[in-house]
Amino acid sequence: MLSLHRVTMCFGTVKAVDGMDLAIRRGERRGLVGPPGSGKSTVMRLIAGVIRPTGGRVEYDGHDVTDLSESRRPGIARIFQHGTAVAGLTCVEHVAMALGAHGRGGLPVPSPPDRRHALTVEVLDLLRAAGLAGEAGEATDRLPPGARRRLEIAVALASRPRLLLLDEPMAGMTAEERVRFADLLRGLPAGLTVVLTGCDRDAVAAVSSHVTTLERPEQITVPAWRVRRRPARHVERKFHVPEPPDALTFADAG
Ligand SMILES: Nc1ncnc2c1ncn2[C@@H]1O[C@H](COP(=O)(O)OP(=O)(O)OP(=O)(O)O)[C@@H](O)[C@H]1O
Numbered sequence: 522m523l524s525l526h527r528v529t530m531c532f533g534t535v536k537a538v539d540g541m542d543l544a545i546r547r548g549e550r551r552g553l554v555g556p557p558g559s560g561k562s563t564v565m566r567l568i569a570g571v572i573r574p575t576g577g578r579v580e581y582d583g584h585d586v587t588d589l590s591e592s593r594r595p596g597i598a599r600i601f602q603h604g605t606a607v608a609g610l611t612c613v614e615h616v617a618m619a620l621g622a623h624g625r626g627g628l629p630v631p632s633p634p635d636r637r638h639a640l641t642v643e644v645l646d647l648l649r650a651a652g653l654a655g656e657a658g659e660a661t662d663r664l665p666p667g668a669r670r671r672l673e674i675a676v677a678l679a680s681r682p683r684l685l686l687l688d689e690p691m692a693g694m695t696a697e698e699r700v701r702f703a704d705l706l707r708g709l710p711a712g713l714t715v716v717l718t719g720c721d722r723d724a725v726a727a728v729s730s731h732v733t734t735l736e737r738p739e740q741i742t743v744p745a746w747r748v749r750r751r752p753a754r755h756v757e758r759k760f761h762v763p764e765p766p767d768a769l770t771f772a773d774a775g
Pocket residue numbers: 532535536537555556557558559560561562563564720
């Protein structure tokens with residue numbers, strides 16, 4: 522559903538991405554790992570259409586989208602490194618506002634009672650999917666980092682995406698928050714394709730089906746179980762990836 526063909530991105534004299542090939546199937550959970558500066562965020566921005574490559578081709582859903590802007594790549598939702606939660610709103614209000622932005626009602630637009638009910642149900646479903654049902658009335662700026670990230674995912678899901686891009690979603694999370702985040706990802710619809718980045722190979726591998734290492738000179742893609750130090754059997758079941766025995770979710774989860 523998504524492919525990069527010899528994609529290069531230069532910022533002046535800096536070659537952030539150098540002839541990258543990538544092929545991601547529908548429903549895949551692909552992790553992109555590499556040290557700071559290896560080009561992870563740049564690849565995500567290229568996929569989203571925030572920037573255009575200086576060389577190569579990007580294909581999405583069978584179409585060449587290389588020269589199309591973000592708004593002309595439907596079905597892509599993204600969460601970038603610096604969060605977007607609006608201070609002063611509750612989680613319910615935040616998600617309702619996102620639904621409104623996607624033309625499905627939302628606050629504070631007046632609507633008939635049956636529409637309001639349907640909207641409330643959808644908002645609560647999204648919050649539940651993000652593991653935030655208990656924090657529905659909580660102010661977003663009072664949420665801990667992990668919960669805030671999950672709220673951003675609820676907001677992203679409000680657009681009913683086919684491709685979800687998560688740039689460094691686990692940055693700053695505690696081990697416990699990472700486990701909750703992993704649960705959230707496992708609960709997402711099987712047909713939703715997810716691409717996520719991170720510097721911590723084990724953490725990314727724990728929530729991915731395949732992992733691509735951006736370290737140069739060689740870019741390698743392997744099944745996630747080959748990256749995990751102590752991979753998890755339940756991850757194997759959820760992500761349908763053949764996996765050796767002796768499993769655990771996060772090496773650092775204790
Ligand atoms: N807009 C820009 N202008 C100039 N250089 C840039 C720009 N964006 C990224 N770069 C450079 O491109 C290289 C790759 O950056 P990028 O942010 O994609 O890496 P990263 O792997 O995501 O790093 P981090 O983990 O620190 O976010 C870096 O050398 C960075 O300084």
